Amino acid sequence: MLLAAASAGLVDAIVGGGGMITVPALFGLFPNAAPATLLGTNKATAIAGTAWSAWQYGRRVRLPSLRLLWAFGATMAGSATGAWLSTQVPSQHFRAVLPGVLAAVWLYTLWRKDLGQHHLPHWSAPVETLLATLIGLVIGLYDGIFGPGTGSFFIFAMVRGLGWDFLHASAAAKRLNLATNAAALAFYIPHGHVAWALAIPAALANIAGSSVGTRLALKHGAQFVRTVFLVVVGLLICKTGYDGWFRP
Incomplete structure (x- = not known):
């Protein structure tokens, strides 16, 4: 589990998607534990x-923190609402559609070779704030309902919608992912759904992997992040496609 947590931290620090490593590892290593x-x-x-x-x-990486503050709040609100909706909407609907959405993101990124290579924000401050807030609300809602690929969706939305490069988008995605994780833990912790004896050492391993991943991204820049993004989203397509279409 510590190896899985460290690997997830490395991948997640660059482009998100660490959950596709830790969640299967947890369910595989502890099959008798409660899913929650x-x-x-x-x-x-x-x-x-x-x-x-x-x-x-x-x-x-310099980010417009005040503009992202609204997105942070919207992400938390969306995630909390999505967590409630997850009790009303069967997740099978998302499992069937998600691989197709990820495939569209992957193909578009592959086709637009210049996408995210240069940091060229093209909106005024009020418009960028509004767009970032909408991105946070929509993807936060998705994360609360279902979740896989949230970090990758944040990055793609900021690259495509705001004109940011992959490095700035990845840096911003980490802040918004903090919001989705905090909103989820606000439910899980009071209900006793965290095994701290495992979570604490796994968190330390995750930090170690995250430190390596962040340094790699900062050292090699947007092109490196774009390449890893394509690899991770490709793996997510395979994983979610199998889960949604073939797994009973």
């Missing part, structure tokens, strides 16, 4: 690495 406890433990593990990565990015 495994998901809560995953969130407690992930938020540590995400917070560490967000701090490291914040030291090197």
Whole structure:
């Protein structure tokens, strides 16, 4: 589990998608545990690495913090609403559609070779704030209902919608992922759905992996993040496609 947590931290720090490593590992290693406890433990593990990565990015990548503050709040509201909706809407609907959405994102990124290579915000401050807030609300809602690929969706939305490069988008995604994880833990912790004896050492491993991933992203820049993004989203397509279309 510690190896899975460290690997997830490395991947998540660059482009998101760490959950596709830790969630299957938790369910595979602890098949008799309650699913809610495994998901809560995953969130407690992930938020540590995400917070560490967000701090490291914040030291090197300049972001419009005040504009993202509204997006942060909208993400938390969306995630909390989505968590409630998850009790009303069967997740099978998302499982069937998600691989197609991810495939469209992957193909568009592959086709637009210049996408996210240069940091060229093209909106005024009020418009960018509004768009970032809408991105946070919509993807936060999705994360609360279902979740897989949330970090990758944040990055793609900011690259395509705001004109940011992959490095700035990845840095911002870490802050918004903090909001989704915090909103989820606000439910899991009071209900006793975090196995702290496992979550604490896994969180430390996640921080170690996150530190390596963040340094790689900062060192190699937007092109490196774009390449890893394509690899991770490709793996997510395979994983979610199998879960949604073939797994009973």
